Each structure stands twice: as structure tokens, then as C-alpha cells.
Amino acid sequence: MQQWLDDLIAGTAWLQALPTGLVYTIGILVACKLILLFSSLLAGEVVWLERRVSGRMQARIGPNRVGPQGLLQFLADGVKLLSKEDVIPATADRPVFVLAPILVYLGAFAAFCVIPFGYGLVAADMNVGLFLVLAITSIEVVGVIMAGWASNSKWAVLGAMREVAQMISYELPLGLSALAIALLAGTLNLTDIALQQEGWLWNWYVFRGPFAFAAFFLFFTAALASLKRAPFDLPEAESELVAGFHTEYTGFRFAIFFLAEYSAMILFSMLAAVLFLGGWSPGFPVDLTGPAARWIGFGILFAKTAFLLFVMIWVRWSLPRFRIDKVMYLCYKVLLPLSVVCVLGLSLQVLLGEVLWGDQSAFGRWLMGLGVHGGIR
């Protein structure tokens, strides 16, 4: 980001006349605005995709009237929700009730600033990127429990309690399986993690041995659960809890919860693509770090993200819902020990790679999770 702005300033005469700090500030504002547009528009389109895919899976058509193939359906829905009445229950705790959807959206959206959309296409290129994503997304939990408790409705309280129990529990396997990749990459900077997976397909972290392969599925499962997607959608199980923690929310307040949910889906799909599926690497050696080529990289990363989003929708319409005690059982008795095994297995793999082959041989480098170009940047 900063390097990009520096290049821009060096190449443009009238920008050099302005104070550098001002250019940086405007650059950051524009970048954040673009990310906001990207995530909110894409979230709308994912809602459309979900409805179309579920329609296909249930042998019906789904929304296809507004715009080509129904692509603009989300705009029509947005306008409808904007013109709806905003009902707040008389028994609700008003300030908390009002604040809750904003907090949930904050948690789902702000983490986008460390996600690299392509080489250099990142708002905040920081060394703690991966950690920051996990930290910011856990703000969502606070918003959820505020919404449930402030609604003062039994369904909402039950849904919020379940959801919080589920989200915080699944943060453990999620954190541990992401940690497995931090172990291979030796950094938490998401751009560096993506760069180390350049080259052939087997350089993607998902293909670096059995433990990394397992870590990808653990990560994806835990992400599904912490996104409260089916088969882990207990907190808002329609058939038993009405709508869970957002039962009492109407109009655009509800829409913000919805938007936050789909933004978080996009966020975790992108994160999984960057961590495990090679980021913007197409699976063969090609340099996508040039000023124009990085947009091709963005396209490739976007395709991987879209595929993972499709898988999430696919899973939702294929699998039945778990029971809440089974969800807890799965987390603490299956996923948690498995992810610890993954972390230990990968550390053993790195150790073996270092001791037996060393970082001079290609196989040793592959085992240790190093990139083809040696160090980091």
C-alpha cells in the first residue's frame, strides 16, 4: 500500500506538489472506501448466489427478475428494507439494542484491511495480519450477545447464548489450524504467506503434506461453525429458535446483521484462500507482483474465494443441522485434539525438513514451508 502510493507520487507531477501525509491519508481513505464497496456489494451478490444455488438444489429457479439473472436483487431488497418500519420492542434495552448490529458489522468488516487482495493490494500490510483478523472478528461475539440480551425475548436470549458458546469454542480449532500455517510460513503477514506459496501447485500450503491438508479442512469446518453457517446454524435454527439472536430485529437493523454474516463469509473464504490455497498463485510459476499483473492475481484470488463461497452454500443445502451438544462435542473432543495433532505434526515436519534435508534442497524447502524465492520479500 505505502510502496504503491510512493510509486504513484513519484510518477505523478501534481501529486508531488501536495504534502506526502495528505496523499497518504487520501490514499488510505480511498482504499478503505473501495474495500467497503467491494465487501458490501459482494455480500449482496453472495446473498443472490445463495438464493440461486438453493433454488437450483431444490429444483426451482430462484430470484431472476431484477437485472440480468436477478443480479440486482440485493438492491431491490435493500430498498425494501430501508423503507420498512423500525420496530424496537418496548421491553428492549434501547441503547444496547441499537448498538449491537453496528458492533457485529464492525467485527465482520474491519478485518478486511489486512487481507491482501493481490500483491500490494492491501490497506494495512502489517506483520500481525493473521492475528489481527482473528482478533477483530471476535468483536462480533460481543455484538451478538448484546443483541440477544437487549432484545429481552426468550428466543433471542437462547440463540445468543448458543451462538456465543459456539463461536468462542470454535475459535480454538480455527486459531490452531491457522497457527499451523503460521508455523510453516514463519510469519503472520498475509502477503508474505501468499508469496511463499508461489510456483507449482504443490507449493500451496494445503498440499504441503498430510498435516497441512488436514489443517485446511479443520480450518474450513471451524470457520463454518464460527460463521454460524449450516450445518452449525444452531443459533438461528429457524425450526426451533425462530431466528435466534436477531428475532426482534426488523428493517435495516436486520439487514445489517445479514450483511455482516455474508461479509464474514467472504472474509473467511478469502483468508482460507490466502492461507491454504496459494493466495493469488494460479498453480504454476508466474510472477504476479507487477503493477498490472497484480490485478490478474486479484482475479485469481477472487475465483478461489468464489469457489469457497460456493462450497459453503453447497454444504448448507446438503447437510442436516447438528444438535447443540453434538456441536460442542465435535469442537472439544474432535476438532481441538485434531488441530493440536496437526500443529505438532507440522512442527515435526519442519524439524525433519531442517535436520534431514536442510533449506538448500528443494524437498527440504517444501517440507519447511519455504517459498521458491528463498526468504520473505
Added chain:
Amino acid sequence: MSVLSSLVGPLGPGPLGAAPLAASADMAEYVPVLVMLVFALLFAALNLGLSFVLGKKAPSNPVKDAAYECGMPPLSEAHQRFSVKFYLVAILFVLFDIEVVFLYPWAVYFQQMPAFLFFEMLLFIGILLLGWWYVMRKGAVNWARE
């Protein structure tokens, strides 16, 4: 945010002998995060304001303003005590999540001295798994028991 940076500060320069990023210790790196938070806040607040202006305003009545309870008037407050299982989950989360946070610096520095760090962490995870085994034997997540 300063808490976060002090927590992860030691991770500054990347391992493998790579040069540290230009602004790694600089708080300026966090400006976009702040901007994103403000943008999210503004986006939500503006849309809610717009919905307030455009939205329908119908007269309220006690039935409409009541919390939803399957069409019946709510029988009691929803703010009641809830099952102790949830507290247990919260405590387990605090325990294990702190372990995960401790593992992150370990993972980042692992490749620099893998042999030493591997056996150190074997000890750490061993103790952790002992605790995990105890908690599971006690049936902490065995919700179906009753």
C-alpha cells in the same frame, strides 16, 4: 489497539533473516484499521439514519411492541438465569485461547531453532493436553448427560 501492539510487538521483524518491514514498529500501520472501523460505523449509522427517514412510521400499540413469543403475550422476563454449562464453556475458552495466543510467537519463530522449540512446545502442549483430558473426563462438554 496499543494493548494489541504491545502484545504482539516482539513479533516485529520477520524470521528467516528477512529485513523487517519499513514501518513495523510504527503505529501508522494501524491507521487503516482505525479508518475501517470508522467506515463500518459510518456505513451502518448512515443506513440506519436513511432507514429512519425513509421508513414507515405507524402508530405503536402494546401488542406490536411486545417481544415475540409465538403470538402469545410474553409470560415472563427473558432475563433469567441460564445453564451453568455456558459458564463452563466460557472458562474453557479463556483457558485454551490463552494457550493458542502463546503458541503464535512460538510458531512464528519456530524455523529459527526448530529442535529446541519443538521439545519445549511438546512439554507445553503435553501439560495442556493433560488439562484437556481432565476436563473431558469430568464431562465438561457432555451436555447430553442429564
